[in-house]
Amino acid sequence: MIDRQHRGVLPLKPHTAFRSPGGSLVYEEMVTRGGFSGPFSYFYHLYPVAGHRELSLASRGFAQPEVASHAALPLKRRLYVSHRIVPGGQPLDVRFPILFNSDVVVSLARPSEADDAYFSNGDGDELWFLHEGQARLESPCGWLDVQAGDYVWIPRSLIHRWHLVGEVRAMIIEFSGGMFVPEIFRNPVGQLRMDAPYTHRDFVTPTGPIATFDHVDDGPRDLFVKKRGHFTHYVAEYPLMDVVGWDGFVYPFAFAIEKYQAKAGLVHLPPTIHTTFEAPGALICSFVPRVVDFHPQAIPCPYPHSSVDCDELILYLRGNFTSRRGVGPGAISLHPAGVAHGPHPGAYEASIGTARTDELAVMIDTLRPLIPTHQSIPLEDEGYHSSWRTS
Numbered sequence: 481m482i483d484r485q486h487r488g489v490l491p492l493k494p495h496t497a498f499r500s501p502g503g504s505l506v507y508e509e510m511v512t513r514g515g516f517s518g519p520f521s522y523f524y525h526l527y528p529v530a531g532h533r534e535l536s537l538a539s540r541g542f543a544q545p546e547v548a549s550h551a552a553l554p555l556k557r558r559l560y561v562s563h564r565i566v567p568g569g570q571p572l573d574v575r576f577p578i579l580f581n582s583d584v585v586v587s588l589a590r591p592s593e594a595d596d597a598y599f600s601n602g603d604g605d606e607l608w609f610l611h612e613g614q615a616r617l618e619s620p621c622g623w624l625d626v627q628a629g630d631y632v633w634i635p636r637s638l639i640h641r642w643h644l645v646g647e648v649r650a651m652i653i654e655f656s657g658g659m660f661v662p663e664i665f666r667n668p669v670g671q672l673r674m675d676a677p678y679t680h681r682d683f684v685t686p687t688g689p690i691a692t693f694d695h696v697d698d699g700p701r702d703l704f705v706k707k708r709g710h711f712t713h714y715v716a717e718y719p720l721m722d723v724v725g726w727d728g729f730v731y732p733f734a735f736a737i738e739k740y741q742a743k744a745g746l747v748h749l750p751p752t753i754h755t756t757f758e759a760p761g762a763l764i765c766s767f768v769p770r771v772v773d774f775h776p777q778a779i780p781c782p783y784p785h786s787s788v789d790c791d792e793l794i795l796y797l798r799g800n801f802t803s804r805r806g807v808g809p810g811a812i813s814l815h816p817a818g819v820a821h822g823p824h825p826g827a828y829e830a831s832i833g834t835a836r837t838d839e840l841a842v843m844i845d846t847l848r849p850l851i852p853t854h855q856s857i858p859l860e861d862e863g864y865h866s867s868w869r870t871s
């Protein structure tokens with residue numbers, strides 16, 4: 481939902497008879513957000529939409545968050561090590577949910593095989609952050625090529641499947657209320673403002689569509705839809721990638737984190753200046769290599785803080801993260817509200833006089849507490865909370 485895009489063939493006017501060169505009627509489908517009041521896209525299918533030959537409860541589908549009090553209590557700072565996840569499987573089947581609330585589910589995944597069926601997430605938008613690997617997302621909008629360092633947004637209910645180039649490592653956030661570009665980054669006509677941290681050209685959109693009037697790939701007819709945490713298996717009556725044209729604001733996109741235009745101030749600015757995307761109850765921030773605060777006495781390292789109304793999750797990707805010792809690439813920290821946090825001992829003092837940082841990280845702040853799942857237990861580094869002790 482960055483700007484209006486269109487691909488393939490379209491009728492001059494929506495909701496009018498549109499025919500192939502052979503004279504067959506093309507079937508319009510509208511995907512609408514916010515009821516019928518939000519962003520929308522028109523899709524033009526060669527076959528009637530929504531016919532299913534079979535329908536059953538699915539025996540496949542990735543794990544949903546499981547609650548276990550011993551995973552969530554006591555209240556403490558936590559660190560999860562994604563390297564402990566054994567790679568393998570298809571994206572449709574393998575995810576490890578580690579933290580969740582009613583707004584977001586944060587999962588980790590290390591799939592190594594392409595999906596052999598299509599998936600549609602009826603529970604929310606998905607934001608993938610690929611921290612290793614390369615992949616192609618196939619959807620009715622076309623092909624989207626993505627690589628390590630990319631955020632990939634997949635709108636709710638978009639039918640898609642992943643084609644992987646080897647193993648991929650990703651953090652995936654499911655947003656029950658959708659995910660958006662903050663309104664403050666847009667001018668009154670919806671264009672990204674000149675002082676926004678990215679431009680329209682920074683977003684990569686699909687090439688396609690895949691089908692034409694002359695050719696339709698008859699790939700898998702199996703479609704797995706997740707709704708309220710349950711997967712249903714449908715076998716479609718017709719090919720699922722039969723869209724010959726689409727037009728609108730609802731389509732997947734990729735954004736490379738290093739295209740994020742960071743800002744620096746005279747003295748330390750709050751983490752909100754790293755805002756990238758927002759969602760009901762959540763903010764996604766990108767920390768990228770940059771010059772730091774330039775007051776001669778500035779302390780560039782984040783000050784210790786108690787952000788008492790939000791939990792904070794950080795995925796560390798690369799570089800020397802100024803405030804933390806002993807956290808490597810792929811680690812995820814959770815700093816829950818209720819416990820003060822800040823730089824590791826020594827980091828605050830050591831940062832004085834530094835001119836730039838090479839850190840690369842993704843942060844998610846949530847207004848509702850994040851609950852550690854049962855599945856997070858084997859990934860947790862037990863010594864993390866006590867690593868702030870100075871004696």
Ligand SMILES: [Fe+2]
Binds near residue numbers: 785815
């Ligand atoms: Fe913080």
